Amino acid sequence: MSQTVFEKSIRSRPVYGVLQPRAGxxxxxxxxxxxxxxxxxxxxxxxxxxxxxxxxxxxxxVPGANGTDExxxxxxxxxxxxxxxxxxxxAESRLRKVLADAHMGLQVYLAGTETLIxxxxxxxxxxxxxxxxxxxxxxxxxxxxxxxxxxKGITENVxxxxxxxxxxxxxxxxxxxxxxxxxxxxxxNIDAEEPGNVPPAVExxx
Numbered sequence: 775m776s777q778t779v780f781e782k783s784i785r786s787r788p789v790y791g792v793l794q795p796r797a798g799x800x801x802x803x804x805x806x807x808x809x810x811x812x813x814x815x816x817x818x819x820x821x822x823x824x825x826x827x828x829x830x831x832x833x834x835x836v837p838g839a840n841g842t843d844e845x846x847x848x849x850x851x852x853x854x855x856x857x858x859x860x861x862x863x864x865a866e867s868r869l870r871k872v873l874a875d876a877h878m879g880l881q882v883y884l885a886g887t888e889t890l891i892x893x894x895x896x897x898x899x900x901x902x903x904x905x906x907x908x909x910x911x912x913x914x915x916x917x918x919x920x921x922x923x924x925x926k927g928i929t930e931n932v933x934x935x936x937x938x939x940x941x942x943x944x945x946x947x948x949x950x951x952x953x954x955x956x957x958x959x960x961x962x963n964i965d966a967e968e969p970g971n972v973p974p975a976v977e978x979x980x
Contacts, residue, residue, distance in 0.1 A: 788888065918948060924962075927941025
């Protein structure tokens with residue numbers, strides 16, 4: 775699967791690039807679902823330098839919410855460490871430990887869904903790594919992690935707009951406004967002025 779191309783949006787909407795190999799003392803790759811393809815492409819681009827890079831690489835992988843599981847292809851790369859977790863939350867303690875033990879020169883590569891990239895990037899920022907040490911590439915599902923601005927509840931894997939908040943039941947319009955602190959887009963009540971006047975839900979983030 776190729777890199778996702780997004781339409782232009784507001785300034786707070788995340789922008790993703792294409793992973794490129796960089797010189798570093800160590801390499802941390804975090805991916806979910808189809809993001810495995812971006813990691814494979816990363817090492818393919820490294821060419822003759824790939825073996826040396828892999829010898830200093832720690833890969834953390836989570837199957838996609840849509841059932842995609844490409845862990846075997848990552849394990850076959852031969853990285854120094856390659857770990858599969860059932861969810862990001864199960865992998866987060868490992869990720870935080872790697873970041874806590876990191877030394878100057880660590881390069882971080884995040885690939886896959888916006889939820890995975892956002893949550894992992896938040897942990898990286900909290901660990902104090904410089905922004906230019908992190909590369910991101912979107913692959914796979916466009917589903918969103920959305921916070922209801924009214925009850926503050928977060929709903930995972932939102933694919934329709936509008937959608938019903940899983941916490942308070944309000945009908946929410948999914949904005950492109952994004953919070954890096956929460957790693958979530960914002961959902962706003964769509965029928966606040968005219969209760970019940972809700973347009974049909976459309977699958978926008980498949």
